[in-house]
Amino acid sequence: MLNDSEAKELLTFLTLEMRADVKSQATEYILGLTASRDGCRYLRTKTDFLKALLTLTADKSVAIVKDCYHALINLSADETLHQALVKEADILPTILRSLLDPEYMLSDRICTILTNLSRHEKTCKELFQVLQEQDIGLAKIVEIFCTEGYNKAASLHYLGPLLSNLTQLPETRQFILDKDRCVVQRLLPYTQYEESVVRRGGVVGTLRNCCFDYVYHEWLLSDAVDILPFLLLPLAGPEELSEEENEGLPVDLQYLPEDKRREEDPDIRKMLIETLLLLTATKRGRQILKNKNVYPIMREFHKWEKDPHVIAACEKLVQVLIGDEPEGGMENLMEVDIPEDVQQKLKDLDAKEQEQLEKEQQELLKAEADNDRPKSQPSEELQR
Amino acid sequence: MASLGQQGGEDSDDGMDEFMEKFKTQKYKNAFNESSWEEEFDKIPMFMKNAPEEVDPATHPELACIQSIIHDDDRTPEEKAQSLKDEGNEFFKEKNYKRAILSYSEGLKRNCADADLNAILYTNRAAAHFHLGNMRSALNDAVSAKKLKPNHLKALLRGAQCCLELRNYGDVLQWCDEGLHAHPTDKKLQELRNTANKKKREAERDARKAKLKEKQQRGEKEALLAAIKERGVKLVRTTKPTRQGSDSEDEDGDEGRVTAGMADMGLDGLVSQEATGARVFLDDSGALNWPVLFLYPEHCQTDFISAFCETSNFLDHLAVMFGEELPPWDTDRKYLPQNLQVFFEEFRGEQLHQVDVSAPLSTILQHSRYTVKDGSPCFIILVAGSSYSKQFLSGKKVYWLK
Numbered sequence: 001m002l003n004d005s006e007a008k009e010l011l012t013f014l015t016l017e018m019r020a021d022v023k024s025q026a027t028e029y030i031l032g033l034t035a036s037r038d039g040c041r042y043l044r045t046k047t048d049f050l051k052a053l054l055t056l057t058a059d060k061s062v063a064i065v066k067d068c069y070h071a072l073i074n075l076s077a078d079e080t081l082h083q084a085l086v087k088e089a090d091i092l093p094t095i096l097r098s099l100l101d102p103e104y105m106l107s108d109r110i111c112t113i114l115t116n117l118s119r120h121e122k123t124c125k126e127l128f129q130v131l132q133e134q135d136i137g138l139a140k141i142v143e144i145f146c147t148e149g150y151n152k153a154a155s156l157h158y159l160g161p162l163l164s165n166l167t168q169l170p171e172t173r174q175f176i177l178d179k180d181r182c183v184v185q186r187l188l189p190y191t192q193y194e195e196s197v198v199r200r201g202g203v204v205g206t207l208r209n210c211c212f213d214y215v216y217h218e219w220l221l222s223d224a225v226d227i228l229p230f231l232l233l234p235l236a237g238p239e240e241l242s243e244e245e246n247e248g249l250p251v252d253l254q255y256l257p258e259d260k261r262r263e264e265d266p267d268i269r270k271m272l273i274e275t276l277l278l279l280t281a282t283k284r285g286r287q288i289l290k291n292k293n294v295y296p297i298m299r300e301f302h303k304w305e306k307d308p309h310v311i312a313a314c315e316k317l318v319q320v321l322i323g324d325e326p327e328g329g330m331e332n333l334m335e336v337d338i339p340e341d342v343q344q345k346l347k348d349l350d351a352k353e354q355e356q357l358e359k360e361q362q363e364l365l366k367a368e369a370d371n372d373r374p375k376s377q378p379s380e381e382l383q384r
Numbered sequence: 385m386a387s388l389g390q391q392g393g394e395d396s397d398d399g400m401d402e403f404m405e406k407f408k409t410q411k412y413k414n415a416f417n418e419s420s421w422e423e424e425f426d427k428i429p430m431f432m433k434n435a436p437e438e439v440d441p442a443t444h445p446e447l448a449c450i451q452s453i454i455h456d457d458d459r460t461p462e463e464k465a466q467s468l469k470d471e472g473n474e475f476f477k478e479k480n481y482k483r484a485i486l487s488y489s490e491g492l493k494r495n496c497a498d499a500d501l502n503a504i505l506y507t508n509r510a511a512a513h514f515h516l517g518n519m520r521s522a523l524n525d526a527v528s529a530k531k532l533k534p535n536h537l538k539a540l541l542r543g544a545q546c547c548l549e550l551r552n553y554g555d556v557l558q559w560c561d562e563g564l565h566a567h568p569t570d571k572k573l574q575e576l577r578n579t580a581n582k583k584k585r586e587a588e589r590d591a592r593k594a595k596l597k598e599k600q601q602r603g604e605k606e607a608l609l610a611a612i613k614e615r616g617v618k619l620v621r622t623t624k625p626t627r628q629g630s631d632s633e634d635e636d637g638d639e640g641r642v643t644a645g646m647a648d649m650g651l652d653g654l655v656s657q658e659a660t661g662a663r664v665f666l667d668d669s670g671a672l673n674w675p676v677l678f679l680y681p682e683h684c685q686t687d688f689i690s691a692f693c694e695t696s697n698f699l700d701h702l703a704v705m706f707g708e709e710l711p712p713w714d715t716d717r718k719y720l721p722q723n724l725q726v727f728f729e730e731f732r733g734e735q736l737h738q739v740d741v742s743a744p745l746s747t748i749l750q751h752s753r754y755t756v757k758d759g760s761p762c763f764i765i766l767v768a769g770s771s772y773s774k775q776f777l778s779g780k781k782v783y784w785l786k
Contacts, residue, residue, distance in 0.1 A: 143565065180569045182577060186561070224578065229585075251585050255592040 001042050007049075014052035016059060027056060027067045034074035044081055050089035057094070057106075069109040076116035082123040092130040100136065100144070102151050111158030118165035128169055138166070138175045139183075146186045160190070160202020167209035176206065177216045179224070184210065188230040191272070197265050200234075204271045207231070211278040214334050217285045228279075228289070229253055231272050232297055234263035239300045248293040266307040273313040280320045283331040295321045308360035312353065461496035468494070469505055472512075481512040488512065503533035510542045514549075522546045535566035544576045553584035608666055615672070615694075615746060618755040620731055662690045664759060671695050674745065677762035678705075682772040683713045694746035698726050698739065698763075718767050725773070727764045727782075731755040737783040739763060 002010065012018075013026035030049060033039030043049055053068045072091065075081045085091050095113060098104045118124040131137055144150050145159040166172040176183045190203040207227065210216070220227045229252035236253055238260040246254045263269050276294070279285045298321065302314050326333070338346070416424050425431045429446045441448035472487030488509035492502060510525035526543035529536055540563035547555040560577035567573060612619070662675035672694045678687040689701060702721045705711075710719055726739040730753050739748050748754065749761060766773040 139568065146561075182560075182564050182568070182574050185577070185581075223582070251582075251589045254589045255596050257592060257595065 001038070007046065011048055011052060014049070014056060016055060020061060020064075023056070023059070024061065024064055024067075027053075027064050027071070031067045031071045031074075034071045037078065040075055040078045040081055043075065044084050047084055047088040050075070050084055050091070054089055054091050054094055057098075065106065066109075069106055069113070073109060073112050073116065076113045079120055079123075082117060082120070086117065086123055086126050086130075092127065093134055096130065096134055096136055100140065103153070104151065105153040107151050107154035107156060108158060111154075111156055111162060115158050115161045115165060118162055118168075121168050124165055124168055128166065128171065138172060141166075142176075142183055142186065146190075155196065157196040157199040158202075160196075160199040161205065162202070163187075164202045164205030164209065167206050170213075173210050173213055177210055177213065177220075179219060184220070184227070185225055188225075188227060191230045191234055197268070200263075201265065201268050201271070204268050204275070208271050208275040208278065211275050214278075214281050214285075214332065217279055217282050221279065221285060221288045226250075228292060228294075231275055232294065235269065235272055235301050236260065236297050237262050237300055237304055241296055241300075245293060245296045248291075249297070250292055253297065262301070262304065266310050269305070269307075270310045270313050273310065273317055277313070277317050277320070280317070281333045283325070286320065286325070290321060306364065308357045308364065312357060461494040462498050462501065465491040465494040465496040465498070465501055465505065469501065469508065472505075472508060476508065476512060479515075481516045484512040485509055485516075499532045503529045503536050503539065506532065507536060507539045507542060510539070510546075514542060514546065519546050519549050523550070537563065537567055537570065540567075541572055541576070544573065544580075548576060548580055548583075551583075551587075553580045553587065556580035557584075604666075608664065608672075611666055611670075611672055612664070615750060617749045619759070620755050620757055622758055662688075662760075665691075667693070672746070674749070674756075675760045676745075677760055679762055679764050680713075680719075681764060681776060682766065682770075683715075685711070685713050692745055692761075694749070695744050697744050698741035702741065718770060719765075723767050723769075725766050725768045727766070728754055728762075729764065731757060733781075735781045735783065736764070736777070738785045740785055 010026055010029070013022050014030070015023075018026075030043075030053065033043060053071055056068045057065050057072075059065050059068075072085070075085060091113075095110045099107050099110045099114075101107075104110075114127065118127050131141070141159060141163065144156060145163065150156065163172075163176075167176065175181075176187070184207075187203050187206060190199055191207070193200050193203070207230075211220070219225060229250040232250070232253055236256055238256060238258045240258075241249075263272065276289070280289055295318065298314055298318050302311065302318065305311050305314060325331070426433065427444065429444075429450055432447075436444060436447070468487050468491030472484045472491065475481070475484035475487060488505045491505045492509075496502065506525045506529035510522045510529065513519075513522035513525060523543060523546040526539050526546060529539035530543060533539065540559055544556050544559035544563065547553075547559060557577060557580055560573050560580070563570065563573045564577070664672055664674045667673055673691040674694065676689045676692040678689070680686065687705065692701065699721070702724055706719055706721045706724070710717055724741070726741055727736045728739060728748070728751075729736050735753070737751065737753060745761075749756065754761075766776060
């Protein structure tokens with residue numbers, strides 16, 4: 001690492017007024033530092049460098065600006081850097097302003113930084129606060145996300161995972177699930193957005209997190225929102241169901257054409273099923289899902305699915321759909337009190353199941369080693 | 385008015401009495417006519433219940449006067465536009481939408497500089513058009529209003545409503561989303577959006593269902609043609625097929641040409657001449673069932689069997705038809721099943737072939753000289769050895785069964 005005098009000298013090179021070639025080499029060097037964990041940690045105490053990076057994002061040279069953003073992305077991926085970036089270097093107001101600009105060419109990089117910063121609750125809260133202070137608010141973020149072609153140069157797909165991360169906070173969930181507004185309804189169609197798995201995953205993650213609040217379930221399943229078809233469509237396939245089964249399905253799932261394809265990403269499939277499972281927590285929710293013929297869809301899905309983790313989730317859901325109603329006093333599964341020893345037993349069973357699933361997945365991956373089928377990477381940006 | 389007396393007391397009473405006496409004898413000037421006073425009332429602007437369609441200065445001088453005050457040329461365009469708007473609104477309240485539109489249009493023609501006022505004029509005119517059912521005009525006006533005032537709620541609502549009536553559900557969503565951007569909690573916008581969303585998805589489902597049905601029907605038709613071709617049965621069409629039922633058979637004809645390879649045939653050739661529209665079909669056991677015509681030239685009678693299964697034979701049918709009771713037209717009582725002979729006529733020429741009544745229909749249809757005409761096999765029935773039969777068959781080339 002640099003000693004103090006070298007650092008001081010380098011800092012002087014990182015100004016807008018500096019000669020282009022010197023600036024460029026200096027930023028490249030910093031970028032190189034951010035590529036390693038030690039480099040990042042070193043920069044944690046060097047707030048001046050972070051501020052310089054921020055300043056240089058306004059540089060005339062696109063190459064320099066790109067390097068700065070690249071460095072910021074790397075830094076934001078490391079949680080220990082968050083306080084330095086947000087509090088001391090105060091990067092948020094600047095980059096948020098640029099995000100709002102429909103002509104700003106590097107908005108996609110900003111989205112990535114924001115997604116990284118929002119991953120953990122502490123910084124997420126701070127980001128939320130800055131959004132309020134800067135008078136931007138969630139409404140604007142959702143608006144930009146849902147406006148096709150808002151920015152001609154940037155796809156803004158990473159706003160999806162950002163939203164998903166923001167739903168860690170109850171304030172975000174409240175905003176998205178506001179009955180007096182039309183927010184969640186605007187997000188629903190994106191569960192089928194073919195052009196970007198990132199956007200899709202972000203929206204599904206958002207919906208899943210929102211479904212932890214079971215007081216909203218009945219509203220979500222009602223006509224006012226009608227969340228069910230949007231969760232089921234990615235899981236439904238081209239198999240022809242009988243006329244009877246079709247007529248009992250939600251309108252969007254009836255008579256699907258023979259070229260209907262299911263969601264390609266197994267992580268997203270799993271999240272969709274988890275969301276459905278969450279919706280079965282209440283008695284009313286279970287009734288609705290049973291009445292709307294969710295079972296035949298999951299039956300066909302189960303025949304088609306290969307990934308062991310997803311199959312396990314599917315089986316859990318099917319279990320609830322075809323199982324008996326729980327006895328009195330336990331109708332709301334989220335409010336049931338589980339005694340200590342049972343909790344421990346369940347934990348152990350879960351751990352064993354995970355082991356087994358891991359094994360099966362390894363075997364599956366080996367078997368597919370020669371196939372073209374794309375393997376899913378757990379995305380860094382997706383919320384836990 | 386009579387002058388009151390200067391004295392007080394009884395004198396003024398007298399004056400009053402005198403005054404009142406006059407009414408009994410003299411009529412006051414400019415009185416209303418007793419019989420037509422209601423009509424005359426209606427002519428006074430203050431007491432008019434409805435404004436006349438046309439204001440003719442000759443018949444309604446006062447009204448014309450008032451109108452010219454309203455539309456005085458000395459006022460500013462804004463003022464004129466304002467009062468034209470008010471005028472339009474009055475007509476609108478009375479549900480006189482056509483007049484309302486005229487007033488609003490006049491208001492817009494003033495080209496005043498007040499964008500808000502013009503936006504309102506456009507919006508109101510859009511509403512009037514909407515109530516008359518002129519959706520396109522209403523939509524155009526809503527668009528114009530929106531251009532002048534992008535967040536005008538009433539214009540946004542009206543635009544969305546027009547698109548809903550026109551069934552452009554995608555456009556409804558766009559209008560609503562634009563509206564909700566400025567008015568996020570407006571219930572009407574949310575409701576419209578919800579309705580359009582639902583209708584859009586229902587329409588998509590209906591399209592999918594129709595497509596699936598069409599595919600199934602095509603599949604069935606292809607299977608049918610394949611079965612016929614497989615058996616080597618020849619088809620010919622002599623008459624233009626009548627359009628029957630909802631499926632468009634002319635289109636199928638084109639596809640049939642491709643699939644069955646029967647020159648310009650397809651299912652057009654299978655439409656029966658009979659008005660019943662009966663058609664050959666494949667039953668559950670995979671057998672073809674044909675609509676068959678029996679001709680009895682002796683008595684100019686016909687019988688129609690809507691579904692003659694290819695595995696059954698003529699004897700089966702004849703036994704049923706002529707077994708129990710003979711038909712009323714058989715005056716000679718000679719059409720007994722065992723006496724009947726069945727023939728088919730070749731498509732070209734008058735050659736007749738006798739048919740083996742114990743053979744299944746499929747065999748007969750496969751006869752090298754047999755062609756199914758217009759989708760309905762027909763056969764001639766004669767009584768063996770009868771004088772009519774001899775007469776009928778003379779002069780024709782007949783191929784008898786050995």
